[in-house]
Amino acid sequence: MRADAARNLNAVLHAGARLLAKDPGTSMAAIAAAAGVDRTTVHRRFANREALLSAVFQAKLDSAERVLDEARLTEAPVPVALHRYLEGIIPVSRVWPVDTRRMMRKDPEANARRTEQSSRLDAFVQRAIDEGYLRVDVGAAWARAVLDEMVDTAAHRFPELEPPQAADLVARTFLEGVGAA
Incomplete structure (x- = not known):
């Protein structure tokens, strides 16, 4: 995995953990924004919120x-x-x-x-x-x-x-x- 891809994945996972702990219904778009990446980056890696949560x-x-x-x-x-x-x-x-x-x-x-x-x-x-x-x-x-x-x-x-x-x-x-x- 490229270094920037690894950083993005790490940012998405941490943002997802933080936001989903507060609100399990947090949208993928909100998680992407908090991670500083676009929605397509998140959706390319995770099919849905449950996959990200897993x-x-x-x-x-x-x-x-x-x-x-x-x-x-x-x-x-x-x-x-x-x-x-x-x-x-x-x-x-x-x-x-x-x-x-x-x-x-x-x-x-x-x-x-x-x-x-x-x-x-x-x-x-x-x-x-x-x-x-x-x-x-x-x-x-x-x-x-x-x-x-x-x-x-x-x-x-x-x-x-x-x-x-x-x-x-x-x-x-x-x-x-x-x-x-």
Whole structure:
């Protein structure tokens, strides 16, 4: 792919993610305008809004998968892995603000990828409980829900926080709020 074509595709995907997160009915023309390309550029690559949305979801899943891999959730000490995960996933949530649960009803492959990623994070939370970093009485499902909500809050309600600062705040709140202290 030529460099300018790759830039255009990247711009369309990011504009699509941003606009479709706010309004799932956003027109392809509006996405093209926000991306700084003409409508034919968007339509040449994506047959319709659903095809574009599917590509956005795939890009978000790709990014989340890289974060999970780089966090080393099974090998690194729990606090280190948690911080790595947070420092990576908060920017991913900001860049790709679309909710992947919306796509799961329509795309079995995306659903399988999201389920696998979610399982990895569930196993990490259970590991944190097993190793004494989180309280046993809180339960893994509750701890995971709290973690997800804090990531969402840091990413979208506090965009001024730089990822390392946001990761520090969320990790500290998570480990002290549901921690075994």
